[in-house]
Amino acid sequence: MIFTNLTLLGGALLASGLQSTDAGWFASWLENSRWTIDESVRVVVDGDGDVATLAFFGLDIHKVISTKNGDIATLVLQPTLARVDSLVPTPPIYDGPDDWEVVWRIFNANIKLRQDGALNLRVGHLELPFGLETVLDTNGTLRQYQLAPDFGFKADWGLSLNGETDDVEYELAWTRGSGNHYRDDGEPGLISGRIGTSRYSDRIFGLSVADGEVLTPMGVVERQRVGVDAMFYRRNLGLFTELSTGSNGPDVDIHRALVEANCRNPEETVLGWVQLVGSDFDGSGAGADTLDSRLGVRWDPAKGWTMGVQYTKNLQGEGQADGAGSVAFQLRYRF
Amino acid sequence: MKTLVALLTLLSLSHRVDAQAYCALRDPNRQIFELFPQADSFRSIVRTIGEATRQDVAERLPFTLHFNELGRHTVYVAQKEGQTLGLVHVRSEASRWGLVEVAWAFDLDLRVHGFLFQRCRDRSKPLFELSEVRSRVNGKNFAELEELLEPDGMALRAEALPLPERGLALGTALVRNGLKTIATTESAWADDIWQLRAESVARRANATIREVVALRRLYGPEVREALTSAIGPNGSGVVRAESRGWELLDERKAWVGRLLVTRWQHSPYDLELYWVSDEHGTLTAVEVQGAWPDPDLRLAIESNVGANLGAHFECAGSVELLVHEVLLTLERPAPESPAR
Numbered sequence: 251m252i253f254t255n256l257t258l259l260g261g262a263l264l265a266s267g268l269q270s271t272d273a274g275w276f277a278s279w280l281e282n283s284r285w286t287i288d289e290s291v292r293v294v295v296d297g298d299g300d301v302a303t304l305a306f307f308g309l310d311i312h313k314v315i316s317t318k319n320g321d322i323a324t325l326v327l328q329p330t331l332a333r334v335d336s337l338v339p340t341p342p343i344y345d346g347p348d349d350w351e352v353v354w355r356i357f358n359a360n361i362k363l364r365q366d367g368a369l370n371l372r373v374g375h376l377e378l379p380f381g382l383e384t385v386l387d388t389n390g391t392l393r394q395y396q397l398a399p400d401f402g403f404k405a406d407w408g409l410s411l412n413g414e415t416d417d418v419e420y421e422l423a424w425t426r427g428s429g430n431h432y433r434d435d436g437e438p439g440l441i442s443g444r445i446g447t448s449r450y451s452d453r454i455f456g457l458s459v460a461d462g463e464v465l466t467p468m469g470v471v472e473r474q475r476v477g478v479d480a481m482f483y484r485r486n487l488g489l490f491t492e493l494s495t496g497s498n499g500p501d502v503d504i505h506r507a508l509v510e511a512n513c514r515n516p517e518e519t520v521l522g523w524v525q526l527v528g529s530d531f532d533g534s535g536a537g538a539d540t541l542d543s544r545l546g547v548r549w550d551p552a553k554g555w556t557m558g559v560q561y562t563k564n565l566q567g568e569g570q571a572d573g574a575g576s577v578a579f580q581l582r583y584r585f
Numbered sequence: 586m587k588t589l590v591a592l593l594t595l596l597s598l599s600h601r602v603d604a605q606a607y608c609a610l611r612d613p614n615r616q617i618f619e620l621f622p623q624a625d626s627f628r629s630i631v632r633t634i635g636e637a638t639r640q641d642v643a644e645r646l647p648f649t650l651h652f653n654e655l656g657r658h659t660v661y662v663a664q665k666e667g668q669t670l671g672l673v674h675v676r677s678e679a680s681r682w683g684l685v686e687v688a689w690a691f692d693l694d695l696r697v698h699g700f701l702f703q704r705c706r707d708r709s710k711p712l713f714e715l716s717e718v719r720s721r722v723n724g725k726n727f728a729e730l731e732e733l734l735e736p737d738g739m740a741l742r743a744e745a746l747p748l749p750e751r752g753l754a755l756g757t758a759l760v761r762n763g764l765k766t767i768a769t770t771e772s773a774w775a776d777d778i779w780q781l782r783a784e785s786v787a788r789r790a791n792a793t794i795r796e797v798v799a800l801r802r803l804y805g806p807e808v809r810e811a812l813t814s815a816i817g818p819n820g821s822g823v824v825r826a827e828s829r830g831w832e833l834l835d836e837r838k839a840w841v842g843r844l845l846v847t848r849w850q851h852s853p854y855d856l857e858l859y860w861v862s863d864e865h866g867t868l869t870a871v872e873v874q875g876a877w878p879d880p881d882l883r884l885a886i887e888s889n890v891g892a893n894l895g896a897h898f899e900c901a902g903s904v905e906l907l908v909h910e911v912l913l914t915l916e917r918p919a920p921e922s923p924a925r
Contacts, residue, residue: 282631284607284657312607314659319667320626326608356608365626367614377608387609416615448615450704483706485682517679519653553652584606 283313288330290390290582294337297574302337302347306330306390308355310584320365328355328389342402342467343430353430355389356405360412368413372423375430377405379412379421379444380458381492382479382508392546392560392580393523396492396508400475402464403429406440420445427464436470438463446479454481460496471499488512503532519550529567540567556582613661613675613688613703620690620699621663621670629659632773641772645727646764647738651679660774662781663690668788669781671698674770678762682706685758689766693782694875696726697763709752713759717747722759726875727767733760779846782859782874783831787844790861790870793835797844800830803914811913821906822851832920833861840864843915851903854878858886858907862915867893868908 292304308330315323330353334340337347344351358374377383383397383404397404408425420443427438439462446456458477463470477494490510497503512523525544546560563575617627634655643649654677661673672691677684685705690698700722702710712718722730733745738761741748746756771778784797804812804825812825824847831844842863849856857874868890877883882904889908894916 282629284631286607288606310607312610314629314631316628318628320628320664321612324612326610328606328608366618367612387606389606389608414614416619452706485706485708514683516681516683517651517653518684550653553655 279313282316283311286310286584288328288390288582288584290580292392292578292580294576294578296576300336300338303335304337305333306353308353308390321362323359323361325359326356328357329353330355330390341398351430354405364413368415370412372410372412372421374409375405375407376410376423376425378403378425378440378442378460379410379423380442380460380475381444381456381477381494382481382490384421384444384456384458385446385449385454385479385481390582391548391556392558392578393521393525393548396477396494396506396527399529400494400496400506401440401460401473402466405429407432408440414448417448418445419448427462427470429465433465435465436463438465438470440464440473452483455479458494473498486514486516488514497533501533505530505532521548522546538567541565554584556580556584558582612659613673616675616688616701616703617661617663617673619701620673620688621665623665624663624670625666626664627661627673628664629661630774630777631657631659632777634658634769634773638769638772642765642768645768646731647736648761648765650765650769658773660770660777669693669785672770672778672781674766675703676762676766676769678758678765680705680707680758681754685755685762687759687762687766689763691767691770693778693785694726695767695771695778697723697730699723700759700763705755707755709748709755712748712752713755715747718756721746722763727764727771730760730763730767734764738764779829783829783844783846786859786870786872787831787833787861789872791833791835791841791863794833794841795836796834796838798832798834800832800843803828803830803845805917808914808917811916812910815913816906816910821910822849822903823907823910824848824850828914830914840920842869845911845915847907847911847914849907851907854882858911860911860915862893862912865893866895866912866916867891868912 288306288308288310290306294302308328311325311327313325314321315325332351332353334344335348337344340347343353354375356375356377358372358376360370360372363369363371378397378401380397380400382395386395388394406425406427406429408423410421410423412421413419422443423441425440425442426432426434427440440460441462442460444456444458447454456479458475458479460473460475462473464473473496475494475496477492479492480490482489488511492508493506495505506527506529508525508527510523510525512521514521523546527542529540531539542562542564544560544562546558548556548558550556558580560578561575562578564573618624634650639650639655663670663673671693673688674691675686675688677686683706685707686703688701688703690700692698702713733741735742741753741757741760748756780797780799787794787797827848829846832840833842833844835841842861845860847858847860849858856878859872860868861870863869871886871890885904892908892912894912
C-alpha cells in the first residue's frame with residue numbers, strides 16, 4: 251500500500267509537470283492549490299525600553315494532489331524570509347540579534363496510505379507532535395505554547411505516521427533533531443508523538459512523549475518529555491492546560507505546567523487569552539524556577555489582516571519578578 | 586518569461602486569500618465517511634469563492650456570505666470504486682457561542698443527504714441528533730430548505746423543525762448555513778457539478794464509459810443551420826444557451842457516443858434533461874434532473890429511446906420537436922481526438 255501510494259504520488263507529480271508545456275505546467279500546479287503571501291511585522295519592547303523587531307515575508311502554499319480515484323497527498327509549503335533586529339535573547343535559529351534567515355515553517359508532503367485518513371505518511375519539515383501545539387495553529391502568531399521552550403524549535407526535518415479514526419487522532423514522528431536546518435553533526439535524532447481525542451469535541455485530551463537528542467548551540471543534548479494536555483470549551487470560553495515532565499540532559503530535570511483561559515466573539519474575529527506558565531528545574535546546572543504570565547489579544551479587523559498584542563511578565567525567577575515585563579505588537583497581512 | 590507569467594498569475598490570486606494559515610487546514614475525513622459510509626475514497630475539488638459567488642448567493646437569499654468566507658475552498662467528492670456517491674462541503678456560520686462548522690452531504694441534485702456538526706460549542710447540539718429533526722432537513726433541496734425559514738431569513742418558521750426554544754437559534758443557523766452552502770456550491774463549483782452529473786448519467790447508460798470529455802463548442806454553424814431549417818424560428822423550447830455536451834469514451838479511449846444536457850422550457854414544464862446517444866447517433870437513455878413532474882411526460886419522452894435521425898419520425902407534438910432538436914444537436918462526425 252505504501253509503495254502504491256508513493257508510486258501514485260510520484261506519477262502524479264511527474265504527470266503534472268511533464269504532461270504539458272509552458273503555461274500548462276503552471277496551470278496544472280494551480281489546480282487544487284491555495285497560494286498566499288504571508289507578511290508580518292512584530293515589535294517587542296522590554297521592561298528597559300529596548301526594542302527588538304522581527305519581520306517575516308513568506309509564502310503559504312497548500313496543494314492537494316489527486317487522481318480520478320481520490321486524493322493522494324497534500325503539500326504544505328511555507329518558506330519564510332525572516333529579518334530580526336536587536337533580538338535579545340536570540341533564539342538559536344538566528345546567528346545573532348541582527349540577522350536574515352530563511353525559515354521553513356512547515357514544508358512537507360502528507361501522503362495518504364489509507365483513504366479513510368487513518369494512516370498517512372508525512373515527509374519533510376514538520377511540526378513536532380507534542381502537546382497543545384498539535385491541535386492549535388500558532389505559526390506566525392504571538393500566542394505560543396511550550397514546543398519551542400521544550401525542544402528549542404517547533405518544527406524539524408523528518409517523517410511521521412499520522413491519522414485519525416472516529417474518536418482518536420495520532421502522530422508519531424522521527425525527526426533529525428536539528429530544527430530549521432537539516433544538520434547531522436553529532437547524530438541527533440528525536441522521536442516524538444501524541445495521541446489524543448478528536449479536536450472537534452468540546453473536551454479534548456492528549457498524551458505526548460518525546461525522547462532523543464537535539465542539536466543546540468552547546469552541542470547535542472538529550473531531551474525526554476512526557477506530557478498531557480487538555481482543552482475544554484464551553485460557549486465562547488476555552489480553558490487549556492499542558493503539563494509535562496522530563497529532562498534536558500542527564501543532570502537537569504524539568505517540570506512544566508501551562509494554563510490558559512481564552513475567550514472569543516461570535517464571529518471569532520477577536521480572541522483574548524491569559525496564560526500562566528510555571529517551570530520547575532531540578533539538578534546541577536539547572537536554572538531558577540520560573541513563573542511567567544502572558545495576556546494577549548488578537549483582532550482580525552478586515553480580510554487578510556490580523557493585529558495582535560501580548561504582554562508578558564515574569565512573576566518569578568531570572569531576577570525579573572519586579573520588572574515591568576515586555577510588550578509585543580504584531581501586524582500580519584495575508585494577501 | 587514563464588517566471589513572469591507565474592508571478593503575475595500568483596499575484597492575480599491575491600484576492601483569494603484565506604485568513605487561516607494553511608498548515609491548519611484538515612480534511613474532514615471522519616465526517617466524509619460517516620456521511621457516506623459506503624465510500625472507499627474521496628477527492629478534493631478546490632475552487633475560489635469570490636465576489637461573483639457572493640453576488641449569486643445574495644440574489645437567491647436575503648443574506649449572503651461574509652467577506653471572511655471568501656477565498657479558496659474545497660468540496661469533497663465521496664466515491665466508491667471510482668463512482669461518485671455525493672458531495673461534502675463544510676461551511677461555517679457565526680452563532681452566539683462562536684463559529685459553527687457544518688459538514689453537509691449532498692447528492693448530485695444538491696439535495697441534502699445528511700449533515701454533521703464538525704464543530705459546535707452550542708449546548709443544544711444534541712437536539713440535532715434526533716431523527717425527527719434530521720428527517721425534516723435530509724432530502725430537501727434549496728427551495729424546500731428555504732421554506733423552513735421566515736422570508737427575511739432571520740428565524741425558523743413556526744413548527745419548521747421540532748425544536749424547543751433553546752434549540753431555535755442553532756436551528757436557524759443550521760438552515761441558513763445549508764442554504765448558503767447549496768447556493769455557494771452551485772455557483773462556485775457549477776462546472777464541476779455538471780461534469781459529475783454527466784459522468785454519473787453516462788455510466789448509468791453505459792457501464793463501459795470511462796471518460797466523459799466536455800465539448801467546447803456545441804452549436805457549430807452546421808448544427809445551427811440544421812436546427813433553423815428543421816425546428817423553425819419558434820424553437821422547441823430548448824434554451825440553447827444553457828445546453829452542454831460531452832464526448833463519451835470507453836476504457837480503450839474509443840469514442841462510444843455523446844451526452845447532451847438541455848434545459849427544456851415548455852409550459853408548464855421547466856426541466857433539465859440528459860440525453861445519451863451511441864456512436865450511431867441513436868438515443869440510448871434519457872434522464873431528468875430531479876424527479877419527473879408527471880408520469881405521462883416521462884413516458885412520452887422515454888419512448889424515444891432507440892430513436893435516431895435515420896429512422897424518421899413525425900414531429901407531431903412538442904416532445905417530438907424536442908427529441909428532433911436533440912438528435913440534430915447530437916448528430917455530428919465522430920471526433921478524431923476529443924477536445925480535452
